[in-house]
Amino acid sequence: MILSALLTSVGINLGLCFLFFTLYSILRKQPGNFHVYAPRLVAEGKSQRTNHFNLDRLLPSAGWVTRAWQPSEEDLLSTSGLDAVVFMRIFIFSLRVFTFAGIIGVFILLPINYLGNQLSIDFSDLPNKSLDSFSISNVDNGSNRLWIHFSAAYVFTGVVCYLLYFEYSYISSKRIACFYSSKPQPHQFTILVSGIPVSSGSRVGESVESFFTKYHPSTYLSHTVVRRTNKLQGVIDDAExxxxxxxxxxxxxxxxxxxxxxxxxxxxxxxxxxxxxxxxKLEDLEDNLRMEQSSLTGEEVRAAFVSFKSRFGATIALHIQQGIDPTEWVTERAPEPQDVYWPFFSASFLKRWICKLVVVVAYILLTVSFLIPVVIVQGLTHLDQLEVWFPFLRGVLTITFVSQVITGYLPSLILQLFLSLVPPIMIIFSSMQGYISFSKIQKSACTKMLWFTIWNIFFANVLSGSVLYQVNIILEPKEIPKILAEVVPAQLLNVFAPKYETGGKFWPIVHNSTIFSLVLMHIIAIGIFGLKKLPLASSLTIPLPVLTLLFNEFCRKRFLPIFRDYSAECLINKDREDQRDPTMVEFRDKLVTAYQDPALKPIQYSGSIGRLKSPLLHSAVA
Structure with a gap:
């Protein structure tokens, strides 16, 4: 991409940014749009909208940006949970990293590159020169100025590692503090047991009760057997x-x-x-629904949610192998009741195994197929290639503004349009893999999206030609309103209503991704210094990825266990605190039915089944 094309793209995006900013600031003031821009306040009955006409309602304003940054971490913690706080910490961490990198890059490295002679820049025609003129490619081979890049790599790595350590330590302490201050939650006392062996003539529930009353007599409380409800869910969907x-x-x-x-x-x-x-017709569906619910008594899956009287008891059962055969009585931590992905239990083991294989193949095909838009985008950044592919456009492409728009703005627009289709596909892939909760599905989708982006947006662009046009994406001002709308503390207070709480477990993913990016940067730096005829700098860079990986291993030992499980100290202290809580009796009563499949609960849409007051199937209680 040439410099003038980039400046044209920035100008277009500045105009779009101003337009979107104006529309957003006006539309959010309209009473009819209040449920769009503040749905959480409407749902909680905190809406303060007024219907009387006000001239200010038609004028754009920037006050919402200031108010968006006013809520404190404690406000976020009390209304949206620790995950919202961690999400904001990710945003703050990213701003700190990119601010530091921007200062070094713009005020130190860019001038060094700009003053190089490797590419023989003609300053009289600078606007029509490639952005490679501002990269390390323009520094002379063997030049001592390359040592500034070498020093920058060490300094940048040190600063990022310090920020990572600070955030890991801070979020870890927040996670423990939130655990101590939290009220009892069903998932803290429950595990999921699968691969339950059932003898001839007995039922799953009988096996579960017999096993846990024998081997966990002092802590076992109750269990809920999982049943196949895929057919039943179809009837419920029709009724809804x-x-x-x-x-x-x-x-x-x-x-x-x-x-x-x-x-x-x-x-x-x-x-x-x-x-x-x-x-x-609805009454008939409800009658059919009740009949289907009644017939599901025998449709048991060899899995059950087993609840205990204490958190410590549940943790002991979770981490100790229950049976001699490790494929039986397999335990895993139960998600929150509202986080359970019930279709998982409706599939057989063979079907889930086949689905996993299909997902792997489909993911590879999608990743490879995405090279098509990447190649198209790369072609747009090179007009000479575009003229070869489409000779009839040769006359149009000679117009300066058109060529600048095509090479500067159109590539990033096309790439972003294609990228917007990928996350929903990743969600579908992950939902087919047999995860037991929505949070695990989303975590898996995020991981898939991360590797997809690394391959297609980084490696594929590097291998297919020019990667510098990505600077355009970074400098696109039109992305600023999108970022503000999605991640500032306020679309969390006014819009976001958490469906589940992971206790900040997404932070280790951010940490590992950052470490991967640092090591990748080091490997590229080693190669660049070798190509630039500075072998000593290349050799002295080798310890950098080693030190980074050692730092990562230290963080894994120091902080990661806190995000996997709570310590015995925390669990026992919290259980002793619960013994003094008079509401624990009521909580344990509710815990018995907390993990009942929603499809088995009575659903009333019309008055014909108004007499149904209790669930059709009950959990077994010890």
Missing amino acids: KLYRTLGHLKSKKHTQQRFRRDGFLGLSGRRVDLLDQYEK
Whole structure:
């Protein structure tokens, strides 16, 4: 990419940034959009919208940016949980890293590169020169100025490692503090047991109760056997769709819209009331639903959620092999009840194994197929290649502004459009792999997305030609409103409602990703110094990735265990505190049914099943 093309792209993005900023600041003030920009406040009944006309409502303002940064960490912690705080810490950590890197890059390294002579820059025609003129490629081979790059690599690595250590330590202490201050949660007392052996003539529930009352007599509380509900869930989905249709019909002002003819395409036959017809159909679905629920008594999966009287008891059962055969009585930590991904239990072992294989193949195919848009983008950054591919555009491409837009703005736009399609696909892939919770599905999708991005946005661009056009993505001002809308402390207070809490377990992923990026930078630096005829600098850089990996190993030993499990000290202290809590009796009563499949609970959409007050299937209690 040439410099003038980059400046053209920046100018276009500045204009778009101003336009989006203006639209956002006006639209968010409109009463009709309040449920879009502050849905959490509406759901919690904290809406303060006014319907009277105000001229300020039509004028753009920047006050929302200031207010977005006002909430403190304690505000986030109390309203959105530790995960929201960790998310903000990730954003703050990234800003610190990129600020430091920007200062070194812009004020030290860029001038050094700019003053090099390797590419023979003609300063009289600088706007039409490639951005390679500002890279290390322009520094003369063997030049002592390369030692400044060498020093920058060491300094940058040291600063990033210090920031990583500080954040790991801070978030670890927050995680422990939040655990001590938290109320009892079902997942803290529960484990998931799978591979349950069942003798002939007995049931899964009987095996579970017999085993845990024998080997965990002082801590075992109750269990909930998992049942296959995939067919039942289809009936529930149909009932929910019909219920929403009924709500839509009842909201219509003109009753005539409720009537239609029951013949072909509604054009012939007798005239019927859709409201009465759908209500009758809904009642039939509810009756069918109850029959399906009743018939699921024997549809057991050899898995169960087993609850204990204390956190320490649940942890002991989690980490000790339960049976002689390690493939039986397999234990894992239970997710929060609302975080459980119930379709996982409806699939057989063979089906899950096949799905995992299919996902691996599909992921590889998607990653390879994405090279097509990457190659297209690379072609757009080189007009000579574009003219070869599309000779009929040769006249248009000679126009300066058009060529600058095509090489400077269009590549990043196309790449971002294709990239926006990838995250939903990764979610689908991960949901097929047999994870037992939504949080694990999202974690797996994030990992897939990370490696997908590393390969296609970094390596593929490097191998296929020029990577410097990515500077355009970094400098795109239009991304600023998107970032502000998604990650500032306020779309957390006003929009984000957490569905589950991981206790900050996403931070180790950020730490490992940063370490990987540092080591990758070191490997590239070793190669660059070798190519630039400075072998001594290349050799002296080799200890840098080694030291970084040693630092990472220290952090793994020092902090990672805190994110995997709570210590016996924490668990026992918290259990002793619960013994003085009078609400624990009520909590244990609720714990018995906390992990019941929602598909097995009574669902009432019409008055025909209003008499149902209790679940059809109950958990076994010791």
